[in-house]
Each structure stands twice: as C-alpha cells, then as structure tokens.
Amino acid sequence: GAVVSQHPSRVICKSGTSVKIECRSLDFQATTMFWYRQFPKQSLMLMATSNEGSKATYEQGVEKDKFLINHASLTLSTLTVTSAHPEDSSFYICSARGTPGKETQYFGPGTRLLVL
Amino acid sequence: AQSVTQPDIHITVSEGASLELRCNYSYGATPYLFWYVQSPGQGLQLLLKYFSGDTLVQGIKGFEAEFKRSQSSFNLRKPSVHWSDAAEYFCAVGVPYNTDKLIFGTGTRLQVFP
Numbered sequence: 001g002a003v004v005s006q007h008p009s010r011v012i013c014k015s016g017t018s019v020k021i022e023c024r025s026l027d028f029q030a031t032t033m034f035w036y037r038q039f040p041k042q043s044l045m046l047m048a049t050s051n052e053g054s055k056a057t058y059e060q061g062v063e064k065d066k067f068l069i070n071h072a073s074l075t076l077s078t079l080t081v082t083s084a085h086p087e088d089s090s091f092y093i094c095s096a097r098g099t100p101g102k103e104t105q106y107f108g109p110g111t112r113l114l115v116l
Numbered sequence: 117a118q119s120v121t122q123p124d125i126h127i128t129v130s131e132g133a134s135l136e137l138r139c140n141y142s143y144g145a146t147p148y149l150f151w152y153v154q155s156p157g158q159g160l161q162l163l164l165k166y167f168s169g170d171t172l173v174q175g176i177k178g179f180e181a182e183f184k185r186s187q188s189s190f191n192l193r194k195p196s197v198h199w200s201d202a203a204e205y206f207c208a209v210g211v212p213y214n215t216d217k218l219i220f221g222t223g224t225r226l227q228v229f230p
Contacts, residue, residue: 006159043206043220044160093159103148103167103210105218107160 003027004096006108013084014116021079021111023094030096033077034105035069038091050077074098084115118143118209122221129197130229137192137224139181139207148210149190150218151181155203163205166190167212177201202228 003026013019023033032051036044048064050056050071058064066088068080077096081088091112095105119142129135141147148167152160164175171183181192190207207221 004159043222046217049217095160103212104150104162104165106162107152109159110157112157 002104002106004030004094004106004108006094006111008111009109010112010114012114012116015085016083018080018082019084019113021081021092021094021113023077023079023096023108025075025096025098025106028096028098029074030077030098031074032097033071034095034097035067035077035079036093036095038093038110040091044093047079081113084113086115089113089115118147118211118219120207120209120219120221122205122207122224124224125222126225126227128227128229131199132196135192135194135197135201135226137205137207137226139190139192139221141188141190141207141209143188143209143211146183146185146212148212149181149183150208150210151175151179151190151192152206152208153177153203154206154223160206163192197226197228199228199230202226 005024007022035047038044047062048056048058050069052071056069071077093110095107097105121140150165151163154160163179164173166173166183173181179194204223206223208218210218
C-alpha cells in the first residue's frame with residue numbers, strides 16, 4: 001500500500017517551453033502533496049505544499065509563477081515548470097500524505113528534467 | 117527550528133559486515149523521525165519511522181534504528197549488509213502532528229564491496 005507514481009520519469013525539453021509533471025497516489029487519498037527538488041548529490045529541498053482544492057504554499061525563494069502547482073483531486077497533483085531554462089534542470093520528487101499513516105510522507109519515483 | 121545532521125557523507129562496507137549510519141537531530145522535544153533510502157535515479161522509500169513508544173524500531177529489509185533521547189540520535193543499523201543495500205540513505209525529522217515540513221539530512225552514500 002501507499003504507492004505514489006510520477007509521470008513522466010524523464011523529460012527533455014527546449015528552453016522556453018513548459019513541462020508538466022504528474023504525481024498520483026495510487027491506493028490512498030492524499031489530502032496533502034509535496035514537491036521537492038533534488039540537485040545531484042544533494043538532499044531534498046521542499047518547494048511547495050499543496051492541499052486538495054486550495055492554493056499551494058510555496059517555500060521561501062521558490063517562484064510560484066514559475067512552478068505552478070495544482071492539486072485538483074485527492075489523488076492527483078501536477079507541477080508545471082513554465083518557461084523552463086537550463087538552470088531548472090533537476091530531479092523533481094513528489095510525496096503524498098494521507099491515510100494510511102497520516103504523518104508519513106510517501107514518495108514518488110521522481111522525474112528527471114533536462115532543459116536544453 | 118529543527119535540523120538534521122548526517123555526519124558521514126560516504127561509507128564503504130564489505131558485504132556481510134554490519135552497518136551503522138549516524139543521524140543526529142536538533143529539536144526542543146521528541147520529533148518524528150524517519151529513515152528513507154534512495155537508489156540511483158529513484159525516489160525515496162521509507163525504511164522505518166519513530167513517533168513514540170519503543171525506542172528500537174524495526175523496518176523493512178532487515179534495518180532497525182534506535183532513538184536515543186539523551187544523544188539526540190536516531191542511528192540506522194543492519195547486522196549484515198547485502199550488495200543490494202548500496203544506495204543513498206536519508207534521515208529526516210518532522211514536527212509531531214505536523215509533518216508538512218520534513219527536514220532531511222544531507223544523506224549518506226553507502227557503497228558495498230563483495
């Protein structure tokens with residue numbers, strides 16, 4: 001149980017284009033989903049927290065107009081990187097929290113974004 | 117604010133040897149504590165967690181961790197390491213009843229030699 005999927009697993013795009021990443025909780029309802037960014041050989045940095053049906057809460061230094069987050073249902077959250085640039089290249093990981101184990105975040109497999 | 121320290125950036129062990137990965141935290145009370153493992157190019161898998169109760173926690177894949185309040189530590193152990201355990205290990209802390217903001221350590225990369 002508590003499986004989280006992400007799609008796509010890997011994406012390459014041209015500079016200036018937008019990329020959407022999906023995060024789904026497959027076997028539980030996720031009232032809260034989180035988006036992290038991980039640079040090579042570094043730890044995870046929380047970008048934003050989203051609750052179903054409400055606006056996401058962004059961490060300090062994260063541009064909300066660049067990283068659009070939508071949490072339209074209890075099983076789906078999307079992260080859209082708008083007008084992507086090479087410095088946005090990174091590993092993006094989502095996590096979801098809900099029943100079972102309300103206090104535990106379950107992580108997706110991650111999406112590697114490469115912006116050329 | 118809470119913080120997490122993983123003093124060892126990189127650990128190398130032989131297959132079959134015992135393992136201990138260190139994690140120290142800073143928090144005014146007892147936090148929620150987690151260990152996650154990340155294989156290359158993959159997301160994080162929860163190994164085990166501590167919220168309260170028995171300070172020795174059993175997890176998946178033969179891992180265990182012990183919460184020591186006096187030392188503010190939550191070290192991860194495994195009696196006999198397998199080659200498949202090679203990965204990055206992250207310790208994380210969260211505020212009880214509000215794990216919106218998990219704070220992750222910088223990770224420990226485990227290399228296993230045959």
